[in-house]
Amino acid sequence: MSKEKILTVQDISCVGQCSLTVALPVISACGIETCVLPTAVLSTHTAFKPGWTFRDLTCDIQPISEHWSK
DSSP states (O other): OOOOEEEEEEEEESSSSOTHHHHHHHHHHTTOEEEEEEEEEESSOTTSSSOOOEEEOHHHHHHHHHHHHO
């Protein structure tokens, strides 16, 4: 039997109830395996106080996809 899978493409906010931190538990509760393709890592949600940090992972999307294809 094949398990259902879903690809979620979004940022990861390390603090704050948003983006991937909210999506993963909901998708998991549905019994669906989640594959994550991160677009960025943020220190906090951007609605928090100024000074948050951001790491853009756009350049990593293609290499990650190619690795998965192997």
